[in-house]
Amino acid sequence: MLLGAEFVGTFILIFAATAGPIVNEKYNQAETLIGNAACAGLAVMIIILSTGHISGAHLNPSLTIAFAALRHFPWVQVPAYILAQVSASICASFALKGVFHPFLHGGVTVPSVGTGQAFALEFLITFNLLFVVTAVATDTRAVGELAGIAVGATVMLNILVAG
Secondary structure: OHHHHHHHHHHHHHHHHHHHHHHHHHOOOOOHHHHHHHHHHHHHHHHHHHHHHHHOOOOOHHHHHHHHHOOOOOHHHHHHHHHHHHHHHHHHHHHHHHHHOOOOOOOOOOOOOOHHHHHHHHHHHHHHHHHHHHHHHHOOOOOHHHHHHHHHHHHHHHHHHHO
């Protein structure tokens, strides 16, 4: 059940977060950056609220490894979670190809800044995401029911800032 929830959650995230930019490109920038950010942020929020109580809704190998490193997740389960996440991502990619074919660039983003700037942005938004996730998911003083909103909003903010 844990791995099934992680698979479904990751599938939904990859499908929604990639479908937004595909639809945006296909329909002449109709969604804009705000729509693309909302697709990913809302997907994360919905997944955490619906499956977080089952699998923890890591949705990403980096989060699974971070939780294990912080001793909030057993290392023995890390490989299975990563396998579920990667498998779900691949399946979502094939589903996107089937639904949106031809899908032009397929949601691929190309940095409009230099390599150093792109690295710095990725580092900062990844830090921001991991900070918020670990803060709301591991601190007993945080309101657990609001974790989905906090993490989804962080994803949306990260895309708006670095999109």
